[in-house]
Amino acid sequence: MAEASEPSEHAPAGAWARWRYWLIVLVLALVAVFARRDAIDTGVVSDDYMHHAMLAGIYPATGEDGRDRRPFDLYAFLPADAEGLDEHAAVGTTPWWSVLPNDPDADGGSVRFAVLRPLSSALLTLDHALFPGRSARRWHLHSLLWLLAAIAGAALVWRRLFGEGLAVLAVALLACDPSWCTPLAWIANRCALVGATFGFLALAAHIYRRPIRSRSEGEPPPERARRLALVEAASLALAMAAGEYGLVAAAYVLAYELVAARGSVRERLVALAPATALALAYLALHRLLGYGTYGEVYANVFEAPSAWLSTASHRLPRLITAGLWSIPAETTKFLFQLDAHAPWADPGEDFFDFIDYHQRVAWLGVGLSLTLAIPARLGLHEHERRGLRALVLGAFLGLIPLCSAPAQVRLLVLTQLGACALMAGAALGCVRLVRGLFVPPQDRETGPSRGLALAGLALGAPPLLLALGLNTAHDLRWGQDQLDELIEFQRQSLAAFTQGDIGRGRVEPERLDGADVVVLNATSITTALHGSYVLDYHDQPLPRSWRPLAIRAPSFVAERRGAKVLELSAVDGGWLRNPAELNFRRSSQLLYAGDVRERPGLRVEVLADVQGFPTRVRFHFDVPLEELLFLHETKAGLVEWTPPPIGGNAPVPFARMTEID
Structure with missing residues (x-):
């Protein structure tokens, strides 16, 4: 199949073009901050109270040696040892029905919730040290700074892969995305923003170090390549120190080497070594140091692989559909939207019927997502398609470890790098296909035929317009609804005491x-x-x-x-x-x-x-x-x-x- 012609220059040359791009990114990032400004009024929610208790020294012991959690272990909420859990049971942090190590049914595992997030813990400790007392608004402002940094990191990746045009549209979509809202409003979930910032920076360094196939540029000089490798390794290490979200960044690097990077198999394996080593080291430390989760809500692939696989098969399509079609990943919220926007729908009689209906809608959304690839395939240049495949594959691979947690839109912060790129790529592809229709056949050097372009537009344009509408105006409203819901929940929870x-x-x-x-x-x-x-x-x-x-x-x-x-x-x-x-x-x-x-x-x-x-x-x-x-x-x-x-x-x-x- 013929492909769209590729320009001789990937991006506009000159300092002004670069400044113009980053000025647009800054404006869009500030729009994102302004749109989510209500997050600073959320106060503290749920796990935030436990973090306060840890830093105040009133939380139960952290393990057999009673070690202090500060400043690097604030996410070890429930330890894995019997002595520590007994202390939690004595004060009520673990309710009576929890499975404790000495219970008769503990052979299948006992309650545990501890996640390795040393950098995120240190940042929380810094919050409380710099702004002690009830300073939640300042802590939320800290989170908003990470939002700016994360958007800048994503913009760096997109500009390198696609140039300014596609990248600007992707940044605009990301600025509207509702996945930011919970990490901004819930201080304990800031780890997602920190992981995204360093994860995107690591991927950008990798792409600059390893040029994409089908691009005419050469390899970077050895000294610059070494510096980029150091930046990549350091950024990826910091992303994983922020938490398990850093594994998504490693998934992007893997996908890029699989489908986009140039070089032999050996060269790609060597290029993958830093990301692979850091991901394996994080998983090994997480396991060896006793971190992990337990229970029906947070699945553990190491302790119950079959249960995790069953859970992931349900959560994965819901997360994909939430990322591209703005359909809530949580069944209860899905039902609220269904009742508001499609009152004629019949999801069934009981909650199990609702779950099954939600699952069918999610798989329909996954299938509809494939139509977005049609205009991207026909209208983009070869190197753009390779970059897009890498990001979409990386987002898919990155969703797999996230399926351990309940399916919620807050999990999509890093994977929206691929989702927004897909929608922006489909939009740019449609523009080029439409433009190509007005080029006389004798003047068209490359690209799809007129009939193929019309077919691609007929199949891809309607779902694309739907996706763009949902992921802009609708997402801004949806995100505000999420913030309002969190603020109301926090106020109601506090009112129970006041x-x-x-x-x-x-x-x-x-x-x-x-x-x-x-x-x-x-x-x-x-x-x-x-x-x-x-x-x-x-x-x-x-x-x-x-x-x-x-x-x-x-x-x-x-x-x-x-x-x-x-x-x-x-x-x-x-x-x-x-x-x-x-x-x-x-x-x-x-x-x-x-x-x-x-x-x-x-x-x-x-x-x-x-x-x-x-x-x-x-x-x-x-x-x-x-x-x-x-x-x-x-x-x-x-x-x-x-x-x-x-x-x-x-x-x-x-x-x-x-x-x-």
Whole structure:
């Protein structure tokens, strides 16, 4: 097939052309910052409270030697050792249904959540050192600087591969992308921005060091090649020090050498050596030092490969479709958009039907994505096509390790380098095909025939226009919706403490100080597990423990079976039926009637279940119930719940998010 003609010069020559390009990039990056400016009002969310607790010295021990987490280990939330987990169980950071190392079902693994992110940890420590106290706005401004740097890194890659025209459009798409929003609003997720910045810089250095095939330029001088190799290795090391997102950068380097770089097989293997060595070193350290995740929500490929493969097969198409077609990767958010934009759709009757419907839509999106390759294939030059193939393949390979986490748009920060390039390449291809239609056949030296160009436009232009519309105006709105949602969640979570009995003084500060708090049923991880850290962050008295009995469970009937014994019976449903609770065990590790779990200060006995999902549970505390502070999450906030007398019962309504005054 004939291809589009290639100009003699890849990019406009001269200093002005370079300055013009970077001026446009700066303007677009500032537009991205302005569009996401509300992120600075988010405050602290979820894991941010745990980071505060670690840096304040009130978080449980980090392991057998009780080593200090600062400044490089702030993402080791739950250690892998029994002693450390016992301390977490004593204060409530691991709920009673967590699989602990000494449990009977721990042969399949025990709860753990620890990720190797030393650079991101150091940056958080720096935040708290430079701006101590409640300085969340300044911490968010720090994150916005990383957004500017990440966009500049992506612009460097695109300019080198494609020249200014395609690169500017790709930068514009990236500036609108909603994947930035959560890392900007959630300080703990800043690691994605840091990883993207250094990952893009590493890829740019690699591309400058290893010219693309079908380009006429020569190899860089040896001295410059060595400097570029050092920049690549250092940047890639920093990307991986930021966290596992750095593996995506290594995937881009691998893809580039597979389909785009010039040289023999041996030369490509040598060029891959730094990225390969650093990726393997990161994975080895992650494994040998005891880092990793456990549970149904965060899959671990090393400990449960078959479960991970099954999970990844569901998450991968949803992530691809989210990146290109702006369809939420989370099923609940997908349903909200479906109801808003396609009320005629019928996703089914129950949540499993919804998941299946979402999966079918995701695979349809994957198939539709292939149409974007048609105008890119027909309208781009050979070196542009090679560069585009490298980025698209790299994005696909980079998504694979990210499938360990729940499918969410925040995971796409690095992989949008390939997605935005694909859309921009398809747009440039369409422009060239249209322009070629007006060139007389006798003057057309190369390129597709008129009929082939028309066919390519007919197949590729409609989905491209849809993609461009979704990934610009729609994405700006979607991103703002995400920020609004996070801000509202943070406000509601905080209001649970400030508007309930604690905030209004009905629970006296001296009673809260050093108390053993029991949360009967909570709506979120924050109110269930982080209560002590939320209170400390806001200069409130610090309880001794904060222990949930259920998260997002249905309503209960509570019966008192003794001075120290409380029994909860689910009115409908039961435990282990939602992702919040399955953060701490796998769905295959169910709990049946007769199962007993011993926890510090608490003995839990499962009395009834439905196919392994507990419906009636008895809690034996080591002190009378009157010595505990029972709380329940309601629309009015966290309110005190009074245990019934021995032999009596009392309702425990369904937990509700706080309605802000």
